[in-house]
Amino acid sequence: MRKFRIRTYSLLSLVLLSLLPWVFFVATLFITTHSVQLGVERQDSYRIPMIAAFAGLLLAFFMIGLQMRRLLLGPLERMGQAARQIAAGDLDVQLPQTTVKEIDEVRDGFEVMVNGLQISYRKQADLEEERRFVIAAVAHDLRTPLFALRGYLDGLEQGIAKTPDQVAKYVAVCKEKSLQLDRLVEDLFTFTRMEYQEDELAMREASFHEIVQKSIDSLKLQSQQKQITVVTAFTPNDCVIQADAHLLERAMNNLLDNAVRYTPVHGRIMIETCSEGDRVAFTIHNSGQGFSQEEVNRVFEPLYRGEQSRNRATGGAGLGLTISKRIIQRHGGELTAGNHPSGGAVLSGWLPTDHKE
The missing domain is CATH 1.10.287.130 (Signal transduction histidine kinase, dimerisation/phosphotransfer (DHp) domain)
Known part of the structure; x- marks a missing residue:
C-alpha cells in the first residue's frame, strides 16, 4: 500500500478547494449563457454560477472532511479503542492500516508497545x-x-x-x-x-582466585570423605574483579559442591582459571559420568535433576546450578555446561573484570 505524508493531503485539499468551485462556476456559466466569456455585462448572468461555485466549495469541504474522517480520525479513534482494550487487559488488538505515513508510524509504534507488553506478560x-x-x-x-x-x-x-x-x-x-x-x-x-533482582550488588574489588580458594576450602571435608583429588591451575597473575564477593563465593560453592557430589570415590576435580583480556574465564571439570544431552540443555533450569543418579538422593533442592548461573549473569558474565572429550562434566564460565550494575 502506497503511503503519503499529511502535507501531501493538505496540498491536494487546497487544490480541490481552489479548483472545484471554479469548475462549477465555469460549467454553470456555460450552461446558462452558452459562453464562458467573462467581463461581459449580462444582468443576473453570474447569479446562478456564483451559487454553483458556492455549492462546489461546500462539496469540496465535504469531500475533504470525508477523507479526513477515513484517513485520519478513523484510525486514531480505533487506536484509542485499542488503548482502552489494552488498559482493560486485552492485548489481542487489531490496529487499522492507513495510507497516511504519520498515522502509520504511530501505528507501528503502538504495535511495538503491544508486542512488548505481550512478551512482558508472558x-x-x-x-x-x-x-x-x-x-x-x-x-x-x-x-x-x-x-x-x-x-x-x-x-x-x-x-x-x-x-x-x-x-x-x-x-x-x-x-x-x-x-x-x-x-x-x-x-x-x-x-x-x-x-x-531487587537488591543491588555490593560491588567491590575482589580477588577471583581467593574466592575460588575459599570455596575449595569450604568443601575440603566432603572431598576428603570421598577421597577426591582437587587440582587447581590458576593463571599466574591475580585476577582482580569488581564483584559482590559473598554472592560470587556462593556461586562457586554451588558449582564445586555439584562437582564433588557427582564425582565418584577416588575421582578427580580440575579447576582452571585464566585471564582473557578484560575478563576472567574458569572451568570446573570432574571425572564423573558427565551430562546427558538433555541435561546439557536443561541443567540450569530450576529444580531440574536429570538422570535418576542425579536426583534428590544426592541432596539439595536442585537450585544450585540455577543460582550460580544467575549470580554470574548478574555480574555480567555467563556459565555453560558440557562434557570433556576425555569424559566427565565441565562447567565453563567467565566474568568481566570491571562490571558495573
Whole structure:
C-alpha cells in the first residue's frame, strides 16, 4: 500500500478547494449563457454560477472532511479503542492500516508497545508459574529432613538411643539434617533474590582466585570423605574483579559442591582459571559420568535433576546450578555446561573484570 505524508493531503485539499468551485462556476456559466466569456455585462448572468461555485466549495469541504474522517480520525479513534482494550487487559488488538505515513508510524509504534507488553506478560506469567513450582518443590524437599529430624529427636526423647555411641549417632544425624535444612532455606532465599533482582550488588574489588580458594576450602571435608583429588591451575597473575564477593563465593560453592557430589570415590576435580583480556574465564571439570544431552540443555533450569543418579538422593533442592548461573549473569558474565572429550562434566564460565550494575 502506497503511503503519503499529511502535507501531501493538505496540498491536494487546497487544490480541490481552489479548483472545484471554479469548475462549477465555469460549467454553470456555460450552461446558462452558452459562453464562458467573462467581463461581459449580462444582468443576473453570474447569479446562478456564483451559487454553483458556492455549492462546489461546500462539496469540496465535504469531500475533504470525508477523507479526513477515513484517513485520519478513523484510525486514531480505533487506536484509542485499542488503548482502552489494552488498559482493560486485552492485548489481542487489531490496529487499522492507513495510507497516511504519520498515522502509520504511530501505528507501528503502538504495535511495538503491544508486542512488548505481550512478551512482558508472558514472562511475568512464566515467572509466577516458576515461583509457585519452586516453592512447592522446596516445601516438599523440606519435609524429608524435617521428618527425619523429628524422628531422631523423638528417639532421643524417648530413650531409644541408650548407649553413648547411639546418642552420638543420633545427634550427628540431627546436625546433618539441620545443615541440609539450612542449605535448602539459603538456596530458596538466594534464588528469590536473583530472580527478582531487587537488591543491588555490593560491588567491590575482589580477588577471583581467593574466592575460588575459599570455596575449595569450604568443601575440603566432603572431598576428603570421598577421597577426591582437587587440582587447581590458576593463571599466574591475580585476577582482580569488581564483584559482590559473598554472592560470587556462593556461586562457586554451588558449582564445586555439584562437582564433588557427582564425582565418584577416588575421582578427580580440575579447576582452571585464566585471564582473557578484560575478563576472567574458569572451568570446573570432574571425572564423573558427565551430562546427558538433555541435561546439557536443561541443567540450569530450576529444580531440574536429570538422570535418576542425579536426583534428590544426592541432596539439595536442585537450585544450585540455577543460582550460580544467575549470580554470574548478574555480574555480567555467563556459565555453560558440557562434557570433556576425555569424559566427565565441565562447567565453563567467565566474568568481566570491571562490571558495573
